[in-house]
Amino acid sequence: MGRWEPNARERLERAALDLFTERGYDRTTVAEIAERAGLTKRTFFRYFADKREVLFGGQEELTRLFSEGIAGSPTGATPFEAVSGALAAVAAVFTGERLALARQRQPVVAANTDLLERELLKRAKLVAGMHDALAARGVGEPTVTVAAELGCLAFGTAFHRWIEEGNRREFGALAVEALDELRTATATLG
Incomplete structure (x- = not known):
């Protein structure tokens, strides 16, 4: 997936939920979420203040x-x-x-x-x-x-x-x- 696709927020949300389900919330990092989504940490923080907000956006x-x-x-x-x-x-x-x-x-x-x-x-x-x-x-x-x-x-x-x-x-x-x-x-x- 391209880094600048318009559905970055949704990709991050899906990646985070998949990782939270696989590894647990506490054992998942923002860097791992961004990597799974094919994006950067910087892009993650454009959409969410922290990983918790992926669940409460x-x-x-x-x-x-x-x-x-x-x-x-x-x-x-x-x-x-x-x-x-x-x-x-x-x-x-x-x-x-x-x-x-x-x-x-x-x-x-x-x-x-x-x-x-x-x-x-x-x-x-x-x-x-x-x-x-x-x-x-x-x-x-x-x-x-x-x-x-x-x-x-x-x-x-x-x-x-x-x-x-x-x-x-x-x-x-x-x-x-x-x-x-x-x-x-x-x-x-x-």
Whole structure:
């Protein structure tokens, strides 16, 4: 492969996931990732701050999509409807092409405490993004906090169902289902 092909980011991501799977996250270096991708370390650092970010790249895009989905909900939409709009907006990212990478990524994250901590930080930022977008729509406390947390819980539930082996359903349908289940569950808290 040529060094300057336009898909360098994707090549680095695939190389990193392959190496993390083969050797483990801790035993893989940036130099090895770049070499496997047919690129240089310098190119790696154009796309990622460190090797951990290969697994968490795109967080800003998700946060933006969540916020835009909430902001784009119709006037008068309930917080649940606005969160549903956010989940629909992020569904565009979770395509069939991304599924294999997501399935490969999850065991790598689950096997490393530092990566699990980074995953929790990512979750907190997604919740904060939804919180801020809902608050901008005039949703007050504690509803804004509950809606943002439930939105993130629905997102996480849908994601884990989406990456399960044998799953054939699209992320968007799984997200709607998860949010509906949470809506029903909260009604029974009583």
